[in-house]
Amino acid sequence: MCSDKNSIQQNIEQINQQIRTAEQQYGRHSNSVHLLAVSKTKPIAALEQAIAAGQKRFGENYVQEGVEKIQYFSQHYNHSDLEWHFIGPIQSNKTRPIAENFDWVHSVDREKIAQRLNDQRTNDKPLQVLIQVNTSGESSKSGTDHEQVFALAKLINDLPNLTLRGLMSIPENVPDYPAQLAAFQQLAELNDSLKTHYPQIDTLSMGMSGDMQAAIEAGSTMVRIGTAIFGARG
Ligand SMILES: *Cc1c(COP(=O)(O)O)cnc(C)c1O
Numbered sequence: 001m002c003s004d005k006n007s008i009q010q011n012i013e014q015i016n017q018q019i020r021t022a023e024q025q026y027g028r029h030s031n032s033v034h035l036l037a038v039s040k041t042k043p044i045a046a047l048e049q050a051i052a053a054g055q056k057r058f059g060e061n062y063v064q065e066g067v068e069k070i071q072y073f074s075q076h077y078n079h080s081d082l083e084w085h086f087i088g089p090i091q092s093n094k095t096r097p098i099a100e101n102f103d104w105v106h107s108v109d110r111e112k113i114a115q116r117l118n119d120q121r122t123n124d125k126p127l128q129v130l131i132q133v134n135t136s137g138e139s140s141k142s143g144t145d146h147e148q149v150f151a152l153a154k155l156i157n158d159l160p161n162l163t164l165r166g167l168m169s170i171p172e173n174v175p176d177y178p179a180q181l182a183a184f185q186q187l188a189e190l191n192d193s194l195k196t197h198y199p200q201i202d203t204l205s206m207g208m209s210g211d212m213q214a215a216i217e218a219g220s221t222m223v224r225i226g227t228a229i230f231g232a233r234g
Pocket of ligand 1: 038040061087088170208209210224225226227228
């Protein structure tokens, strides 16, 4: 199945090549687009194979599963260079394990969540935060509206244990390239206007296995890839 060692390693090498090629093709700086390996539902062994291929950034959607993996790798390996990103929907009663274990959170979409993550962060290093935006046409209701992004950004910027790094979105899954591109360009424009207030912002998390190319053309700096690395989820 998808746990074949060589296939995960080969997939990662191939995706990294596709990213480098797209950077050149669209006039992006080389190495400006990072690969986040989305390992939700995949076993430890699959992550070990990705690590063997040099992968360091991992994205998880489910709190309990993600924390178990983080603790496993910190106990059984000395993988202090691994970076753990929480990318799933956040319930307010689950913020503590996120704040205590993850390095990044992509899915902050309301003030209450930002405040709790700040209050519950115990590490010396601030939690790196992206605001999840509901781009127009998106079927899911997660993500904040465009108008509310600036108020949420101001709060996050004022909280000492959070560092605002940029925006994230999950546009509707459409096969049409121009439609993909238009949704991503909307988010990129919003990110540009946010940057005029918060110049330190450097991250635009957009693009998945099915729309990575359009995301890179529109300015993504972090593509979140699951299926194309680890195979379909059961
Ligand atoms: C599952 C997931 C991904 C990865 O999707 P693929 O289509 O498997 O590449 C990316 N981002 C988020 C938020 C996800 O939940």
